[in-house]
Amino acid sequence: MKLILLGAPGAGKGSQATKISKEYGIAHISTGDALRANIKEGTELGKFAKSYIDKGQLVPDEVVVGIVADRIGKEDCRNGFLLDGFPRTVAQAEALEKLTDIDVVINIDVDFDVITGRISGRRMCECGESYHISTYKSDVCAKCGKKLYQRADDNEETVKNRLDVYARQTAPLIDFYATRNKLVTVDGNKSIDEVFEDVKKVLGGNR
Ligand code: ADP
Ligand code: ZN
Numbered sequence: 001m002k003l004i005l006l007g008a009p010g011a012g013k014g015s016q017a018t019k020i021s022k023e024y025g026i027a028h029i030s031t032g033d034a035l036r037a038n039i040k041e042g043t044e045l046g047k048f049a050k051s052y053i054d055k056g057q058l059v060p061d062e063v064v065v066g067i068v069a070d071r072i073g074k075e076d077c078r079n080g081f082l083l084d085g086f087p088r089t090v091a092q093a094e095a096l097e098k099l100t101d102i103d104v105v106i107n108i109d110v111d112f113d114v115i116t117g118r119i120s121g122r123r124m125c126e127c128g129e130s131y132h133i134s135t136y137k138s139d140v141c142a143k144c145g146k147k148l149y150q151r152a153d154d155n156e157e158t159v160k161n162r163l164d165v166y167a168r169q170t171a172p173l174i175d176f177y178a179t180r181n182k183l184v185t186v187d188g189n190k191s192i193d194e195v196f197e198d199v200k201k202v203l204g205g206n207r
Contacts, residue, residue, distance in 0.1 A: 001026055001080040001203070002100060004087070006173055007108035007188060009162045010119040015192045016108065016199055017084040018128060024203065026080040029071050031064045031088075033128075053153055056161030058088060058169060065095045072100060088170045093177075105177040106199060108188035112163070119159050123148040 001024060005013045014030065021028035035053060038046030045063065052059045068086055071077065083102075087093040096102070110118075121133040125141035125148055139148050153162065177183040186198040 001104075002102050003080070003082040003203075004102055004105040004177075004182075005082060005084050005108065006105055006170070006177070006183075008110060008112075008115055008166045008170075009159070010115040010122070011108040011110045011188050012118075012192060012195060013084045013108060014128075014130060016106075016196060017082055019192075019196050020082055020199060020203070023200070024080070026082055027071075027074075027077045028084060029068065029077075029081050029086070030084040031059075031067055031086040032084075034067050034071070035059060035064075054158070056153055056158040056165065058165055061089060061091045061095065064088070065092060068096065069099055087173060090169075090172055090176055093173055102182060104184060104202065105173075105182045106202060107174055107177075107183055107185040108195065109185050110188040114189055115163070116159065119154050120156065122151070122154055124151055125149075 003020070003026070005017055005020075007013050014032075017028045017030065020026070035046070035049045039050050039053070040046070049059045049063065064086055068083065072081055083096075087096050118132065123131045123133060123136070123139075125131075125144065126146050127141060127144040129141050129143050131141075131148060136142075140146065141148060153159075174183065174185075184202045186195060186202065188195055190198075
């Protein structure tokens with residue numbers, strides 16, 4: 001099974017991706033996570049990408065297409081994979097079409113005001129978990145005990161840019177995949193577990 005998760009920043013792609021990848025035994029490919037790992041390791045690619053990410057801009061298409069092209073050829077993707085945060089532009093979607101065929105695109109649809117609240121209260125852990133300050137009061141991860149942090153690009157000004165970039169560059173992908181009969185939209189305003197139930201209804205037979 002080859003999937004794409006589409007949705008604005010804060011739509012819950014990461015949370016759903018973790019659950020889907022576990023339930024269906026497919027690899028989770030997050031271009032955002034891959035870029036942040038490069039930044040953390042101080043690679044050339046990381047240094048290059050950081051200047052874009054910190055401003056809330058998209059990293060150039062060639063860079064992320066390169067990451068994905070590499071990754072989907074790896075052994076752990078033989079059973080399928082789920083793309084989280086890619087493609088984000090029509091050019092990326094066209095590049096992906098040349099690499100492989102996608103089965104389904106799940107569009108997680110969330111209201112704008114909900115998104116802003118989610119991102120500003122979001123706290124992350126190195127292990128991949130994320131929490132929201134409204135429901136989680138501790139500053140260490142419940143899963144692994146590490147200290148939680150706020151993503152550098154989760155500040156108000158950068159979030160504004162990211163939402164703007166989403167509306168201009170990524171939202172057109174909804175039509176792109178609808179035209180190709182790949183698109184299914186789920187209501188992402190609900191809780192993580194409720195959204196996951198809806199996702200499973202979509203993917204049910206695909207296992
Ligand atoms: P979010 O979906 O919450 O914005 P991500 O972790 O997916 O978070 O992405 C964070 C940042 O990484 C983006 O704002 C962008 O700068 C960069 N990035 C991630 N994926 C891509 C991509 N496919 N194309 C271009 N830039 C990307
Ligand atoms: Zn953790």
